[in-house]
Amino acid sequence: MMPTIDFADTGRRTTRLGFGCSSIMGSMGRRESLQTLQWAFDAGVRHFDVAPAYGYGEAEGCLGEFLSQHREEVTVTTKFGIAPAKNPGLIGIARNLARPLIKAIPALKAKAQRAASVVAAVPAKRDLSIQKAQASLESSLRNLRVDRIDLFLLHDATAGEVRDSPLLGFLENAKQKGSIGAFGVGTDRGHASAILAESPAYARVVQREWSVFDGVEDIDTFKIHHRSLAGNRRRLERYLASEDIAKRWSAATGTDLRAPGVLGELMMRAALGTNPVGIVLFSSKDNAHIRSNALLAEPSAANAKAMELYRLVQAEADQIPTEFTV
Template structure:
């Protein structure tokens, strides 16, 4: 089962030093993980750079997923060590603010305007991700939090050209499962992968594998809602259940604790 498990890099920049992030990634790799998932928005771009450092010397032994479309690309401009130290300070300040009582918000939430994603935005994002990751091709390139209707025809054609040239091996969507409800199989022509949350906390994901059999499915956020109750093996069993429910796909999990990674994979291996 471990060969169908992937590691999510959303929390890499929660560490105070690059060395701590490398130890976590090396733990996952040494235990058999070979798929790593990141995005430009994770840690303001520094998650991709940390993963890029980890990939040196082992690129041909792993697959890498990153994303585009959620925000315009930005280029990280601080050294990794300085960026992580600054993030640590920001987290401390955020915790202090959270401890300070504040008046409840009364404004109604505003629904953001749906925007169109242009080819030029994807070109810039793709080049920025390859530079940050230090790789010549991206194994899985995912449209982040959107569906194909958000793309202009020129943007869609550009993505297809990236795959045809081998610069991208597969294309996919990484949106909430509920957003796939209005799609038909025809809407997914040209897309290889659907990535979404799945598990006890996500009833909206039920039935998507049967509805879209032409795509590989990747589950994430599978441990939300899992009752631990002091049971260190509960998370590992939950991952095993999601792998069984997705026999042709992958399951992602994330952690900042090497010991938790070891425990989860020990349960799966057993």
């Protein structure tokens, strides 16, 4: 059984690793999406992270179908503030027609992802009124087929948006009524820090990206980290292309950092090691990768190697080129 933690102030426990559902119903159809969710569950994952905008507006509904079989066994995060794409049905048809072409011509995948990011982009001015938040919460409850959402996050929040906002009272009331278990913000590093400084009541839970290039924040809030690999692994791989650096770092960590899979494993273990009472999210469409990631939450001698890798990155971060990140 994967190690569990107290999940913020929800009164529930969940696993230290959570599964990010951003690709559900996006790059996969419904059958593949449900199978992927089941793979994560079978591997021991008991926390799932979704949003109304994921999967062109269809990810919550797909996760809801999955949850109908497992609700009491798992915890769920969803978000509000970014509306799902308009006409998701038409987008779904176009996606299904395009998928075989993208598989046949991999170079089209990046273009499709860029187009999708434009569709899901956060508008410059958005309606974060209590009425919109209430409508989003009710929609998510229906789509997820639940009567309570464990964690409700303001999606891509900025300090300016929550400053003097009436949303705090709405969120506290929803928690008191039992519609949500906890609330917080899911945003980038800079905005998260600003909200913590200016409006900490909104940041009782903070979900943001974290990698070995980031420091460990001493903040009194429940932390959920994601994107621990992404372009950061490629950045380190380029740095370790130097024979001298690779030998020195491999000797320090007691492992061959250029061996397949080793660097990614230690980066994920470092993410877990620096957030021992929080959650680290990952995502994959491959069953073998899901199972191998799930094992990273287990105690292991490799955890010390991961923390040594983290120390090395922090010590030499200024020397590691950044132009290779994406």
